[in-house]
Amino acid sequence: MSNKLVDYKVANGVALLSLDDPPANTYTHEMMVDLDEAILKARFDDDVHVIVLTGAGEKFFSAGANIRMLASVTPGFKYYFCLHANETLNRLEQTPKLVIAALNGHTVGGGLEIALACDLRIAKRGGGKMGLPEIALGVLPGTGGSQRIARVVGKSRAIELMVTGDLFDFEQGQEWGLVDRIFEAGDFMKKVMEYATQFTPPNKASRAVGRIKRSVQSGMEIPFESALALERELQQQLFQSEDAREGLAAYVEKREAKFQGI
Numbered sequence: 001m002s003n004k005l006v007d008y009k010v011a012n013g014v015a016l017l018s019l020d021d022p023p024a025n026t027y028t029h030e031m032m033v034d035l036d037e038a039i040l041k042a043r044f045d046d047d048v049h050v051i052v053l054t055g056a057g058e059k060f061f062s063a064g065a066n067i068r069m070l071a072s073v074t075p076g077f078k079y080y081f082c083l084h085a086n087e088t089l090n091r092l093e094q095t096p097k098l099v100i101a102a103l104n105g106h107t108v109g110g111g112l113e114i115a116l117a118c119d120l121r122i123a124k125r126g127g128g129k130m131g132l133p134e135i136a137l138g139v140l141p142g143t144g145g146s147q148r149i150a151r152v153v154g155k156s157r158a159i160e161l162m163v164t165g166d167l168f169d170f171e172q173g174q175e176w177g178l179v180d181r182i183f184e185a186g187d188f189m190k191k192v193m194e195y196a197t198q199f200t201p202p203n204k205a206s207r208a209v210g211r212i213k214r215s216v217q218s219g220m221e222i223p224f225e226s227a228l229a230l231e232r233e234l235q236q237q238l239f240q241s242e243d244a245r246e247g248l249a250a251y252v253e254k255r256e257a258k259f260q261g262i
Contacts, residue, residue: 006034007056008041013049013200013261014193015042019114020056024063027110029081036088043095049206049261050196051095053118054102054189055111059128061101064109067137085110085143089117093217096210098199102192103127103179108167109134113145116152116178119213122195123170123179124188130173133165151220152177201261205243211235 005028007018017038019025027035042048055061065085070078092099092114101118106128113132115121123130132141132149140146141162150158153176173179183191199209211234219227238244242262250257 004034005031006038008038010042010045010048011193012197013047013206014196015045015048015051016193017042017051017053018056019054019062021066022057024060024106025055025057025111026063026066027085027114028066028069029084032081032085032088036091039088039091039095043091043097046261049097049200049209051092051097051099052102052192052196053092053099053114054104054192058105060105060111061103061107061128062111062114063106064111064113065143082142089114089144093117093119094214096214097206098196098209098213100192100196102189103130103170104188106130108132109141110143110145112178113141113143113148116148117144119217120180121173121178122181122183122192123173124185125170125182126185127170127188129167129169130178131165131167132162133167135163135165149178201243201259202257203259205238205241205247205257205259206261207241207243208238211238 005019005021007020009016017035019027019031021027021031042051098120099118101115101121103115103121103123104127105124107115107130109132112130132145134141146158146162149161157176170179170182174182198204200206215231215234219230222230243259246259247257
């Protein structure tokens with residue numbers, strides 16, 4: 001599958017989704033439609049265990065929403081656009097497969113909002129800047145950014161970053177918890193794909209990886225007692241899986257487990 005604005009490829013159990021609108025991979029309603037389709041395709045593809053999201057080219061992951069588009073449409077369409085983008089990013093965040101953002105270049109505004117909807121963020125050393133500068137446009141990060149960044153860095157720092165609109169490098173982002181790992185620039189995407197492959201069968205029980213994600217992503221948004229009930233439900237599902245049987249048997253038999261993702 002190759003869309004006009006989101007490229008989709010699968011290799012070794014990993015779906016690679018690339019935002020493809022050079023030079024800055026800014027997104028429009030059309031790109032969000034393509035991204036939504038790609039997320040759904042990966043979600044229901046039994047051969048996909050991990051999703052990697054990146055930007056085409058080497059300079060930008062994404063510079064966010066296409067400002068020319070926003071400036072030319074009605075307020076009603078702006079609201080609809082933000083609503084649809086929110087739904088797409090919620091789908092990305094809630095899909096029961098690990099999602100890794102490969103930040104291969106500048107990740108600003110709505111680009112960072114997309115990355116924040118991913119489970120893990122891996123950045124290219126010296127690859128660019130990140131931040132939420134929407135204040136310069138007289139608006140706020142309106143596709144979940146104000147909520148997700150606060151959950152990562154805390155309220156005070158999140159407010160400061162948004163009201164100043166400051167941009168900062170990936171190394172600073174790692175100090176604040178916005179970036180999980182930084183890989184060297186040489187063969188960056190190859191290293192990201194190798195990292196992602198470790199979470200696919202037979203290396204890992206990908207079903208358990210997905211349930212861990214759901215337990216955290218959903219559990220953080222509900223009362224603690226309800227989150228514990230969700231955790232028990234997900235654990236019970238895993239106990240009934242072939243991979244759990246294999247993992248327990250391999251431990252008892254002192255051998256390496258061979259997971260199948262079922």
